[in-house]
Amino acid sequence: MKVKCTGLLTLLAGLASCASVTKAELEDSRANYVKLGFDKLKGNTFSDATKHAKPIAKLHKRDDGYEEMTIVNQQSFYSVELGVGSSDQNVTVLVDTGSSDLWIMGSNNPYCKAGTVSNNKRRVGIRHPEKRAEDFDPFSWLTFSSSEGSTATGTQTIVPSASATLTCSQYGTFATSSSSSFQSNDTEFYIQYGDGTFALGTWGTDTIKVDGLEISNVSFAVANETDSSVGVLGIGLPGLETTNSGSLVTSARDAYEYENFPLVLKRDGIINRNAYSLFLNSSDAQTGSVLFGAVDHSKYTGTLYTIPLINTLSGYSEPIQFEVTLQGLGLQANDTNTTLTTTKIPALLDSGTTLAYFPSNLATMIARGVGATYSSLYGYYMMSCSDIDTSTEIIYDFGGFLIASPLENYIIQTSGSTCILGILPQSGNSIILGDTFLTSAYVVYDLENLEISLAQANVGSTGSDNIDVISSSVPSAVKAPAYSSTWSTSASIATGGNIFTVTVGSSQNNSSGTTTTSGSSGTTTRATSTTTSSTRQNLAIAIQPSWQFVWTGLCMSTVVSIISWFL
Known part of the structure; x- marks a missing residue:
């Protein structure tokens, strides 16, 4: 009987192993991608953007009597929410494929209205600045003037009260002193965008939470001075990082690339490829x-x-x-x-x-x-x-x-x-x-x-x-x-x-x-096609729960048969 009991316990342990391996495989099949949905907003600024707004042109008379055409609601924003640091401070950022750095607003930004600095929970979004063609310069952020603000270790710029107009509590700020996991590297960050807004601050690392994921040791900048109401989550090429191509890089010897947000996702095995x-x-x-x-x-x-x-x-x-x-x-x-x-x-x-x-x-x-x-x-x-x-x-x-x-x-x-x-x-x-x-x-x-x-x-x-x-x-x-x-x-x-x-x-x-085939003027027919793949993720997820049930049933059937043999 002792031999029989030992065999039975071994078989039951094996059955438990069947279930645990199947669960792990099922979890693995659902991993390796992150989907971030966002709301599409339009407005003149992110503060006044709404889902239902549409660009519209309006005529108005200038002081000199001439009429001028102005396009309103011309900027697009795509919002997402981040939790930052050990205290999970909530901030809003704008996802942008045209830049590569993550920066968030610091809690001591002098451009904030008095009494409007807090860490309220908001969605995070993507901003799309719009300019007139003759004024548009997609690389204007590459130019830097030290008069814009302080350095990472210098004193902060004094901003006149008339310029301190941002309601910073609306989209959240980050207080480094409230996060025990924040590590500053005491190096300066600066970026300027095509719409003239800028951000100046200090680089550091901390934990970021996004869409249910907690990602540690993420490099980002805390902007202690910025005239932008929200930060930016840049997901562009590493070569476009300000540490490599920004205006503070004075020589090729000083330029370097770091692991920005998409690369961190790959580093931690959350995705397989930087894509x-x-x-x-x-x-x-x-x-x-x-x-x-x-x-x-x-x-x-x-x-x-x-x-x-x-x-x-x-x-x-x-x-x-x-x-x-x-x-x-x-x-x-x-x-x-x-x-x-x-x-x-x-x-x-x-x-x-x-x-x-x-x-x-x-x-x-x-x-x-x-x-x-x-x-x-x-x-x-x-x-x-x-x-x-x-x-x-x-x-x-x-x-x-x-x-x-x-x-x-x-x-x-x-x-x-x-x-x-x-x-x-x-x-x-x-x-x-x-x-x-x-x-x-x-x-x-x-x-x-x-x-x-x-x-x-x-x-x-x-x-x-x-x-x-x-x-x-x-x-x-x-x-x-x-x-x-x-x-x-x-x-x-x-x-x-x-x-x-x-x-x-x-x-x-x-x-x-x-x-x-057609000439430059004529008729054409557009064909569509259907793509197939035997390894598509949703198919794997749909099939595996059934496979788990069958495999568990086979394990149980085998155990029952062998138990009967022992008895």
């Missing part, structure tokens, strides 16, 4: 998401095509921002296709910008094609609202595949019958594609391979998520037909050509597709 997907949804949608470490196939249609990042900045050996090659541009309306150009042009994908900026001559081509004319009085392309064809789309060729962006995304209403085209001319031969374009694209940022994968966004999708973890290359993505044909030097923008002869679909992606 994430951005889905802004439609321009009217109130929510969107960023998916760290994975791709959601339900958020796009057709094939996901991969293209390389390019480097247009001198002094850097590899790209530090999300610039790609636009291989051509066209218009599609009423089944008629018109190619505007096939000249290769650098295009910056910038979720920190709302509108779109084009070289002046190309902006004029687009405006003429949709019936808008430039008003030197107001500084915008304008058109009659009644003449807008809602079926018109702007077609972007990124190298053998096309992304269609509805014209209505670029239209800004006025209080009258005239509308503004949200495409602004700028000097130089480069393009900035902001939210008006990005709402039409599903974008996967592979920061390790220095690649971008693009597909037509499935805006308004309501189906279940279909998530694939990114372990090496982007799942189901294929190289674009013109992957190796990228921008190299600036060239004059030539008219004509044909972007509407492309191959859609790929056997590598288990998808179906068609090839359509």
Whole structure:
């Protein structure tokens, strides 16, 4: 009997082991990605932004009697909440693909109104500053003037009460003295953005909580002086970190990169690869998401095509921002296709910008094609609202595949019958594609391979998520037909050509597709494809609970049989 009892206990222990191993495997199948949903807000500032606001242009008279056109509610914000430090202080930040540093407002910011410093719980968001084309400089934060504020170890700037206008309790501040886990490294942080706001403070490390995750030893800056109402969660390339390319870096010897937020997620095994997907949804949608470490196939249609990042900045050996090659541009309306150009042009994908900026001559081509004319009085392309064809789309060729962006995304209403085209001319031969374009694209940022994968966004999708973890290359993505044909030097923008002869679909992606050829004016058919993957995450999660039940049942059945044999 002693032998029988020992055998029985061993078998029961084995059964317990069956259950515990299955649970661990099930937990592992759900790991390795982080999905952050955000609310989409619009306003003049983050403080007055709401979900339902829309950009609108208003006329008003200046003191000199001239009329001026002003666009209100033109900035976009995407909010998320952070808990910081051992005391879990709640602050609001703005997620931004166009910068790479995390900074939060300190509790001693002199730009705060008296009595408005606290740590109230708020959502965290993404800010999208907007400027007039002639004033816009995406690299203005690279310039630094020591008169803006104090150094990490110096005295704080005295701010006149008239400038201390921020209600800092509204979005939370961080008191380093209230967190026992905060470690300062006594080095200075400074950044300035295209809208003129700045942040100055000190680097340190502490624990960050986001979306139920607690992440230790995260590097961020505490801004003891800033005229911005909220901080920023920069998730761009490490090369764009202020420690590597900022204005305080005086020589190449002083430049260095550190593990910013996406890299920390990889460091801690939360994601497998430094990559994430951005889905802004439609321009009217109130929510969107960023998916760290994975791709959601339900958020796009057709094939996901991969293209390389390019480097247009001198002094850097590899790209530090999300610039790609636009291989051509066209218009599609009423089944008629018109190619505007096939000249290769650098295009910056910038979720920190709302509108779109084009070289002046190309902006004029687009405006003429949709019936808008430039008003030197107001500084915008304008058109009659009644003449807008809602079926018109702007077609972007990124190298053998096309992304269609509805014209209505670029239209800004006025209080009258005239509308503004949200495409602004700028000097130089480069393009900035902001939210008006990005709402039409599903974008996967592979920061390790220095690649971008693009597909037509499935805006308004309501189906279940279909998530694939990114372990090496982007799942189901294929190289674009013109992957190796990228921008190299600036060239004059030539008219004509044909972007509407492309191959859609790929056997590598288990998808179906068609090839359509047309002239610069004619008809075309857009094909869509269905992507499949045997390792998709949601499928694994759906199957494994059933597998656990069967495996447990098999274990139990075996134990019962052997117990019967012993007895």
